[in-house]
Amino acid sequence: EAGVAQSPRYKIIEKRQSVAFWCNPISGHATLYWYQQILGQGPKLLIQFQNNGVVDDSQLPKDRFSAERLKGVDSTLKIQPAKLEDSAVYLCASSLGSTLHTDTQYFGPGTRLTVL
Amino acid sequence: GNSVTQMEGPVTLSEEAFLTINCTYTATGYPSLFWYVQYPGEGLQLLLKATKADDKGSNKGFEATYRKETTSFHLEKGSVQVSDSAVYFCALRAGANSKLTFGKGITLSVRP
Numbered sequence: 001e002a003g004v005a006q007s008p009r010y011k012i013i014e015k016r017q018s019v020a021f022w023c024n025p026i027s028g029h030a031t032l033y034w035y036q037q038i039l040g041q042g043p044k045l046l047i048q049f050q051n052n053g054v055v056d057d058s059q060l061p062k063d064r065f066s067a068e069r070l071k072g073v074d075s076t077l078k079i080q081p082a083k084l085e086d087s088a089v090y091l092c093a094s095s096l097g098s099t100l101h102t103d104t105q106y107f108g109p110g111t112r113l114t115v116l
Numbered sequence: 117g118n119s120v121t122q123m124e125g126p127v128t129l130s131e132e133a134f135l136t137i138n139c140t141y142t143a144t145g146y147p148s149l150f151w152y153v154q155y156p157g158e159g160l161q162l163l164l165k166a167t168k169a170d171d172k173g174s175n176k177g178f179e180a181t182y183r184k185e186t187t188s189f190h191l192e193k194g195s196v197q198v199s200d201s202a203v204y205f206c207a208l209r210a211g212a213n214s215k216l217t218f219g220k221g222i223t224l225s226v227r228p
Contacts, residue, residue, distance in 0.1 A: 004159070031214060042120070042205050042218030043160070056215060091160065095214065103214055107152075107160035 002026065004108035006092050012114045018080040021111045023092030025073070030097030031055075032069055033105065034077050037089040046090075049075065050097060079113075087115045118143045118217045120206050125222035129196055137191040137222055139180075139206035147210035149173075149182055149189040154203040154221075163191075163204070196226045 005024040013019050025032050030051050035043035046065065048056040051072040060067070064083070069075040079086055089110040095103045123138040141147065151163040151173070164173030169184035180191045189206060206219040 033215065040220065042207070042220050043216070044218070045215045048215055093160075097214075104162055104165075105214075105216060106162075109159040 004092055004094055004106055006090075006108035006111055008111055009109060010112050010114075012116065013082055014116050015084055016081040018078065019082055019113060020076050020078045021090050021092075021113075023075045023077070023108060025075070025092070025094030026106055028096070029094035029106075030072070031095045031103075032075050033093040033095075034067055034075070035091040035093065037091055037110070039088070043091055046077070082113075082115045084115050087113055089113070118147070118208060118210050120208055120217055120219035122206050122219035122222050126225060127222060128225045128227065131198055131226055131228055132195045133226075135191070135193040135196045135200075135224070137204055137206075137224070139189045139191065139219060141187050141189065141206075141208050143187075143208055143210040143217075145210050147208040149180070150207040150209070150216065151178070151180055151189070151191050152205040152207060152218075154205070156202070160205065196224075198226045198228055200224060201226050 032049045034046045037043040046060045047067045049069040052069045067077045089112050091110045092108045093105040095105045119142045121140050148167045150165045152160045153163045164175040166173040166182035172181045178193045180189050203221045203223050205221045207216045
């Protein structure tokens with residue numbers, strides 16, 4: 001079974017530029033998550049989708065970050081304009097989407113963003 | 117709110133040594149608890165989990181017991197190998213939302 005795919009794996013941009021990340025979840029997984037992992041910290045949830053609807057975006061900096069999940073499958077996360085403090089690894093995860101606490105999240109390899 | 121506290125790292129051990137990585141949590145209700153591992157150059161992988169008090173999760177020789185009375189979920193392994201070198205994250209999931217709350221992670225290095 002294919003895992004969660006993300007691209008690109010690495011991205012270097014200058015501040016105030018725009019950047020977009022792409023995620024393809026495991027087939028059949030209804031729930032998709034975007035996490036931000038700053039160096040030396042644990043991942044922090046940015047946004048959670050259930051199919052193509054947003055469940056939780058309380059920690060998404062909406063003035064510069066946006067995300068969408070068209071057709072309830074692939075998702076893109078965009079930053080516009082980027083700031084130095086956005087340098088981090090952006091992780092995508094997916095799960096079946098059951099209400100059980102046993103629902104396991106599977107993570108992609110991440111996209112490492114460096115903002116200069 | 118929910119939070120996870122992990123012991124400060126990094127940790128360096130010799131092969132076949134005993135490993136303990138401490139994790140404590142604060143949560144409303146009855147969370148599920150997880151250990152994730154991140155090997156060099158790879159994504160996060162679920163190592164083990166426990167969904168209720170006194171449950172023991174185990175995988176690849178690692179174990180952790182859900183202790184409600186001490187709000188802890190310490191990770192242990194009796195004999196570490198070089199291949200266990202990785203970053204280990206403790207996490208919890210509580211309430212109706214399925215999001216994970218992670219600790220800061222700890223880097224384990226095992227030398228031959």
